[in-house]
Every structure is written in structure tokens, then in C-alpha cells.
Amino acid sequence: MLSPCSKPEWIGRSHCRQCAVRDVALFAHLPLELIDSTLAPVQHFRLEAHARLLAPRDPADAVITLRRGFVKLEDLTVDGNRRIIRLLGPGDLVGLEALHAQAYLHTAETLTAIDACRIPTVVVHDLEARLPELHANVVGRWHRSLEQADRFILELLEGPAAARIARLLLMLAKLAGDAPVPRLSRLDTAAAVSVTPETASRILSLFLDDGIVIEQPDEVRLDLAALRRIAGG
Amino acid sequence: MLSPCSKPEWIGRSHCRQCAVRDVALFAHLPLELIDSTLAPVQHFRLEAHARLLAPRDPADAVITLRRGFVKLEDLTVDGNRRIIRLLGPGDLVGLEALHAQAYLHTAETLTAIDACRIPTVVVHDLEARLPELHANVVGRWHRSLEQADRFILELLEGPAAARIARLLLMLAKLAGDAPVPRLSRLDTAAAVSVTPETASRILSLFLDDGIVIEQPDEVRLDLAALRRIAGG
DNA sequence: CGTATTCTTGACGACCATCAAAATTCGTGG
DNA sequence: CCACGAATTTTGATGGTCGTCAAGAATACG
Numbered sequence: 001m002l003s004p005c006s007k008p009e010w011i012g013r014s015h016c017r018q019c020a021v022r023d024v025a026l027f028a029h030l031p032l033e034l035i036d037s038t039l040a041p042v043q044h045f046r047l048e049a050h051a052r053l054l055a056p057r058d059p060a061d062a063v064i065t066l067r068r069g070f071v072k073l074e075d076l077t078v079d080g081n082r083r084i085i086r087l088l089g090p091g092d093l094v095g096l097e098a099l100h101a102q103a104y105l106h107t108a109e110t111l112t113a114i115d116a117c118r119i120p121t122v123v124v125h126d127l128e129a130r131l132p133e134l135h136a137n138v139v140g141r142w143h144r145s146l147e148q149a150d151r152f153i154l155e156l157l158e159g160p161a162a163a164r165i166a167r168l169l170l171m172l173a174k175l176a177g178d179a180p181v182p183r184l185s186r187l188d189t190a191a192a193v194s195v196t197p198e199t200a201s202r203i204l205s206l207f208l209d210d211g212i213v214i215e216q217p218d219e220v221r222l223d224l225a226a227l228r229r230i231a232g233g
Numbered sequence: 234m235l236s237p238c239s240k241p242e243w244i245g246r247s248h249c250r251q252c253a254v255r256d257v258a259l260f261a262h263l264p265l266e267l268i269d270s271t272l273a274p275v276q277h278f279r280l281e282a283h284a285r286l287l288a289p290r291d292p293a294d295a296v297i298t299l300r301r302g303f304v305k306l307e308d309l310t311v312d313g314n315r316r317i318i319r320l321l322g323p324g325d326l327v328g329l330e331a332l333h334a335q336a337y338l339h340t341a342e343t344l345t346a347i348d349a350c351r352i353p354t355v356v357v358h359d360l361e362a363r364l365p366e367l368h369a370n371v372v373g374r375w376h377r378s379l380e381q382a383d384r385f386i387l388e389l390l391e392g393p394a395a396a397r398i399a400r401l402l403l404m405l406a407k408l409a410g411d412a413p414v415p416r417l418s419r420l421d422t423a424a425a426v427s428v429t430p431e432t433a434s435r436i437l438s439l440f441l442d443d444g445i446v447i448e449q450p451d452e453v454r455l456d457l458a459a460l461r462r463i464a465g466g
Numbered sequence: 467c468g469t470a471t472t473c474t475t476g477a478c479g480a481c482c483a484t485c486a487a488a489a490t491t492c493g494t495g496g
Numbered sequence: 497c498c499a500c501g502a503a504t505t506t507t508g509a510t511g512g513t514c515g516t517c518a519a520g521a522a523t524a525c526g
Contacts, residue, residue: 078388078391079392083386139372146382149379153386154308158310159311197472202475418504419505429484434504435482
């Protein structure tokens with residue numbers, strides 16, 4: 001079940017192209033004799049849909065790179081509502097805050113089944129000290145997270161409810177790329193765009209009636225052009 | 234007007250305690266002969282209130298550390314409204330994205346007169362390569378920005394308008410610390426919490442009537458306890 | 467098969483956006 | 497220093513959107 005990324009059968013897999021760590025060519029530049037010793041603690045694992053990955057206040061000693069599947073990051077607002085603050089897809093890092101804080105800050109839960117690698121922070125820090133180019137990549141991760149937080153502020157929390165939900169679906173579609181777009185529950189949809197579950201339900205009913213959204217058990221088919229029109233801008 | 238931080242009269246100033254670069258003791262640990270050569274490009278400057286500091290797409294070749302005063306970061310939403318996405322105070326870095334991107338991403342404008350230092354990114358990268366502890370500090374800056382973005386999502390864009398504005402004022406008070414709390418225009422208040430200027434005006438009228446807020450030309454006095462009650466949670 | 471959660475749909479009301487107009491402040495130049 | 501125009505602010509009236517409350521239907525789960 002757990003296998004170090006340095007094993008031959010791992011390296012050969014096409015998914016490695018999406019692996020955040022592979023992207024910076026860490027493995028290629030590492031001296032061969034260091035590969036096993038350094039990357040042995042990196043554990044590959046799978047997890048089913050709707051499972052908790054991280055909880056706030058958990059001791060943060062590792063980051064997780066998503067190879068396949070989708071994850072939501074959520075928090076409680078001051079008046080006790082759930083709010084989704086970020087959506088992560090293949091190539092993204094979950095639990096980035098482990099690189100700077102002692103504990104995780106947000107709840108992380110899977111939206112779909114996932115395929116991921118657990119990388120202890122000591123490994124990242126070790127490699128960072130040796131490979132300056134990895135440092136730029138880590139900063140890039142922070143930058144990406146910040147950009148997505150800004151997009152939540154500017155797109156998902158702005159304008160009429162229908163436009164927000166349309167933008168949410170477009171955001172998911174972009175995250176998914178070629179892969180099928182994961183289906184969000186009404187509760188999660190509401191928690192992402194700051195409306196009540198009732199309004200989320202009503203608006204999705206409209207979208208379904210118009211054929212703009214087609215729901216299947218675990219995924220959705222979207223009329224992107226129509227959604228862009230509703231999203232405005 | 235422009236003076237390197239390494240000049241004697243600068244070092245001696247009490248404000249240096251608030252200087253983001255001083256905080257990591259860069260200067261103390263640098264070999265003496267490197268101080269002048271490395272820090273010469275760091276320029277200290279002042280700017281009046283309501284002045285533009287950075288604009289999106291400007292070439293990003295420096296970060297700015299705020300020694301005194303307050304700055305807002307803003308952007309346009311998809312439907313063309315101004316939205317304030319971050320508020321910065323003494324010790325914060327403006328234009329953090331320069332450390333990773335080629336151009337600035339947001340509009341940065343002063344809320345008050347400021348006292349700041351312009352640090353070319355090459356200087357930061359040079360020092361980072363030599364001093365590992367600076368790297369942790371830089372990551373800390375990204376973390377702080379991300380935390381504030383999350384607080385905007387969870388606090389300022391949630392709940393009734395009065396609660397949002399109360400939370401905004403509390404956030405400003407915390408930023409200011411001992412210093413006077415800067416006065417935000419109705420337009421800026423509205424742009425921060427995503428309401429119309431009319432509602433911002435109406436709600437502040439209530440606060441003024443109740444003595445919860447007292448406005449002076451450039452600053453405000455706040456009844457923090459009352460604001461916390463209105464903020465909820 | 468029964469219970470709990472999620473989802474749907476409806477009716478109602480509150481909050482806030484919108485439109486409008488007047489008052490005030492600010493900056494600028496006469 | 498005053499006068500002028502532009503921008504901001506205030507206040508009111510009105511309507512729409514969405515939250516709230518409620519009850520029933522569907523779905524998931526043990």
C-alpha cells in the first residue's frame with residue numbers, strides 16, 4: 001500500500017508527470033546514492049471520497065501532494081458556518097502550512113477518491129537546503145494558494161448567487177482539466193459561495209432544467225459557454 | 234531623501250525595531266564589509282496619504298517594507314467593482330509577489346502617509362542564498378498574507394453588513410496596535426466588505442450616533458467592546 | 467428496513483441594492 | 497482668500513434577491 005516514490009515501478013508511471021515533486025526534477029538532480037535515503041519516508045497512499053485528510057490543530061509534520069482527485073479546504077466562519085476556502089486538484093499541495101507552522105490550520109477533505117504522497121516536512125527542508133531551485137518552487141506553491149484565495153474573494157463571493165455558482169463550476173472545470181468535473185453536494189456548493197443550501201438547490205434546479213448542468217452520480221457535465229454567460233465579465 | 238539603511242543615523246532609529254528586514258537580524262549577522270555593498274540599493278522613502286504605490290502589470294523588481302503607516306491592496310472584481318483584498322501595516326511587506334513573479338498583481342495605495350524601504354528582489358535573493366534563516370522569514374510573509382486573505386473570506390465577507398463593518402474596524406484596530414486607527418473612506422469601507430457605499434454610509438451613521446465610532450479628519454476612535462458585540466462570535 | 471442526512475419546493479419577510487436628489491467636502495485655479 | 501467644479505457623503509423611497517421557516521421527498525447508511 002505504501003511505496004517510496006523512488007521505486008522503479010513508480011518512476012515509470014505516467015502520473016509522475018503530475019507529481020509536484022517530480023516537476024522540479026528533484027529526483028533527476030539528486031545524487032543516486034541519496035535517492036533512497038532521502039525519499040524513503042515519502043509515502044504513497046490512496047483515500048476514498050469524502051474522507052478527512054487533515055484537521056485544524058493536528059500536528060503538521062508533512063505536506064501532501066495530490067496526484068489524482070480533488071480536495072476541499074474548509075473552515076468555520078465567525079458565526080459557525082462551514083466555508084470552503086480553497087479547492088485543490090492534481091499537482092497541488094495539501095497542508096502547505098506545515099512548511100511554516102506547527103499545526104494544520106484548516107480542515108481538508110476529499111471530494112473524490114485520491115491518489116497522493118505524504119512528504120514529511122523534514123524531507124522538504126533537507127532538499128531545499130541542498131537544491132536552491134526547489135525553494136523557488138515552494139514559493140510558487142504559496143503564491144498559487146494566495147492567488148486562489150484572491151479568486152475566491154473576487155469571483156465566488158461577488159454578485160448574484162447564480163453568477164457565483166456558475167463561476168464555481170467553471171473553477172472546478174478548470175481544476176479538472178481533461179478529467180471529469182467532480183460533483184459537489186448542495187451543502188458544499190453553498191459553503192463555497194456563501195449562500196444557503198436552499199438557494200444553491202434552487203439555482204442548480206434552474207441549471208438542470210436548462211441543460212446547462214447534467215448531474216451524474218459522481219461527476220457533472222457542464223455547458224461551459226452558457227456558464228460563462230451567466231458568470232458575467 | 235533616499236538613504237541606505239546601513240547609514241549610522243538610520244540604524245540608530247527606534248523605528249528599525251519595526252523594520253521587517255531588521256527583525257530577522259540580517260544586519261547583525263552580515264559580515265561588516267558586506268553591509269554597505271549589499272544594502273546600498275535599499276532605499277528609504279516617504280509617501281503621502283492616498284498615493285499609488287504599485288499598479289498591476291508594473292515590472293516587479295522590488296518588495297517594499299512598511300515602517301510606518303498603512304496600505305491597501307485592491308483589485309477589480311469580474312464585474313468591474315473595486316475590492317480591497319488586504320490591509321497592510323507597519324512591518325508588513327508590500328508587493329510580495331515580486332519574489333516570485335515578473336509583474337505586480339494588485340493595486341497598492343497608501344491609506345496614510347507612509348515611511349518605507351524599497352528592497353530590490355536581487356538583494357533578497359542574494360541574502361536568502363547566504364542566510365537560511367531569512368528564507369524561513371520570507372515563507373512566514375507568504376503565510377501571513379494567506380492568513381489575511383482567509384480572514385477576509387471568513388470575517389469580512391460573511392453575515393450582515395453591520396457585522397462586517399464592525400469586523401473591518403476591529404481588524405484595522407489590531408493592525409494599528411498602539412498607533413491611531415486610520416480613517417477609511419465610505420468608498421473604501423464598502424470596497425472592503427462588499428456592500429454599496431450607501432449601506433456603508435448608513436451603518437456608519439448608526440455607529441456614529443451610538444458613539445461607537447468617533448471620526449476625526451484622519452483617524453477614528455473606536456469602542457472596541459461594542460464593536461465586538463456587533464461583530465458577533 | 468428504519469433512521470438520519472440531504473435535497474427540494476413553497477410562502478413570507480428582511481435586508482440591502484438601486485435610483486435619485488441634495489448636502490458636504492475637497493482640490494484647484496482664479 | 498474666495499469661488500468653482502468634481503467627488504464623496506448623506507438620506508429617502510422602492511423593489512428584488514435571498515434568507516428564513518417549514519414540510520415533504522429522496523437518498524444514504526447501518
